[in-house]
Structures are given as structure tokens and as C-alpha cells.
Amino acid sequence: MKKEMIEKIKNDPNYQELVSKRSKFAITLTIIMLVVYFAFILTIAFEPALLGAPLSSGSVTTVGIPVGMAVILFAFILTGIYTKRANGEFDDLNNKIKDSVKDL
Numbered sequence: 001m002k003k004e005m006i007e008k009i010k011n012d013p014n015y016q017e018l019v020s021k022r023s024k025f026a027i028t029l030t031i032i033m034l035v036v037y038f039a040f041i042l043t044i045a046f047e048p049a050l051l052g053a054p055l056s057s058g059s060v061t062t063v064g065i066p067v068g069m070a071v072i073l074f075a076f077i078l079t080g081i082y083t084k085r086a087n088g089e090f091d092d093l094n095n096k097i098k099d100s101v102k103d104l
Contacts, residue, residue, distance in 0.1 A: 005101050012100055018093040025085060029078050040071050 009015050043051055044064070051064030 008101055009097060012097055014093050014096045018090060022090055029082055033075060033078055036071055036074055
């Protein structure tokens with residue numbers, strides 16, 4: 001890539017908006033996932049009886065199994081949310097950036 005193209009991309013307001021929005025969004029989703037995950041782990045560490053309780057009387061399956069599956073499902077949902085936004089808003093900004101440097 002030419003140096004002038006790199007400078008033009010860095011100075012493009014669409015690029016700066018893309019970097020800012022994508023970073024904030026990724027950090028927000030990361031914090032949300034970490035809170036959910038560590039809440040699960042800390043519950044296991046400090047209140048094991050809560051997640052170790054059977055789902056129903058005589059059941060072998062504990063409350064922790066569906067809660068653990070929900071944590072995994074939540075991660076997939078957050079990934080889908082990020083992908084949807086990346087394929088929409090972030091791709092639109094990326095295409096604007098490409099169009100602005102197409103003639104270089």
C-alpha cells in the first residue's frame with residue numbers, strides 16, 4: 001500500500017468512526033460476557049449448593065447444567081449480535097472508506 005493511501009485512510013472520518021464504534025461495541029460485548037461468565041464461576045466457587053441443587057426431586061441433573069448451557073448460549077447470542085452489526089453498519093463504513101481511496 002502506498003504511504004499516501006494509508007494517510008488518506010487514517011484521516012478519513014469514516015475510518016475514525018469505524019474504529020471508534022467497533023472498538024466501543026467490542027469492548028462492551030466483552031465486558032458483558034465476562035460479567036456473565038465470572039458470575040457463573042464465582043457462584044460455583046462461593047455458593048456451590050445453589051447450582052448443585054437438583055432440578056426436581058429425584059433428578060440427577062442439577063441447576064448448574066442448564067445455567068452452564070445458558071452461559072454458552074449467551075456467548076453465541078453475543079457473537080450473532082456482533083456479526084449482525086459488523087455485516088451492516090461496519091461494512092457500510094468500510095465500503096465508504098474503500099470508495100474514498102479507490103482512485104489512488
